Structure formats: structure tokens, C-alpha cells
Amino acid sequence: MLQRKACFFLYAEKKLYLCNMKEYIHKVKYYECDRMGITHHSNYIRFMEEARVDLLDQLGYGFEKMEADGVVSPVMAVNCTYRKSTTFQDQISIEVKLVKVSTLKFSFAYVGKVGDEVVFTGESTHCLMEKGKPVVLRKRYPGLFDTEETKEPTH
Secondary structure, eight states, X not given: OOOOOEEEEEEETTEEEEEEEXXXXXEOOGGGBOTTSBBOTTHHHHHHHHHHHHHHHHHTOOHXXXXXXXXXXXXXXXXXXXXXXXXXXXEEEEEEEEEXXXXXXXXXXXXXXXXXXXXXXXXXXXXXXXXXXXXXXXXXXXXXXXXXXXXXXXX
């Protein structure tokens, strides 16, 4: 069953579309666990990246498309708060939301759950670069960075 987790407005062909995004599921691998049998803390940052890449793919703006256009997306900051340990074979569902957008950077928030229990929360901040220079987000990719939370008010 496809669950409605995040809503993005996508501007295409002069029309605004609401896209329902599915959550990302990561199944914890044995090699991701430490000697105590729990998922090593360093893996959660990678899980967040996997979920973010999946979200961009769902939107049709995956890294392959951006890089083919000459655009890269470096991470400017990342943080993760660990709430509960996970172990081998746990299935972590990760919800990603675009929560902040400015002229040059944007931030995603992440909530990872096993079942109904939150196991981690996080945030990452990014920018886009083209030929070594910052990209003005809404100019280069109109509509991609508009969500219910980040859409600029119209007066």
C-alpha cells in the first residue's frame, strides 16, 4: 500500500501539480551493525542520503538528471538525533520533507521509524552549484522547491 507521506508542488508545463511521495524503506544489513549488534550510528547519515536521493528520483529530479545538466548538490550541514537503537533486519521507514528554502540553500527533515516508533530524526542542508558557482534555486528549478511548508506567500 502506498502511503501519503510528503507533498510537493511540482511546476511543469506551466501547471502546478501536487505529488504524493512514498516513504523510503531501509532494511538494516548485518555489516551495518557493530559488535553490540546494533546499527552503527554512522549509518544513519547514509540512510538519510538514500531517502533524499529516492525522493528526488520520485520527483524526476534525480542526481543523474541534475549532474547531466551540470549541477551538483553538496551537503552544507547534517545532523541526526538517535532516539532508539535498531538491529539487523529492522526495516526503517524514512519520511523526508523539504522544510526550508532560501535563495541559495534548502533543508530536508527526516523521521525514521521502525513500526510506529521513532528511531531517529535528522536534518540536512544543501545548495546547488553549477560550474563552481551557487545556483539561485527557484530560478534554475522553478516549482521544485515549493511545498506546502516552504511556498512563499502571495499578497
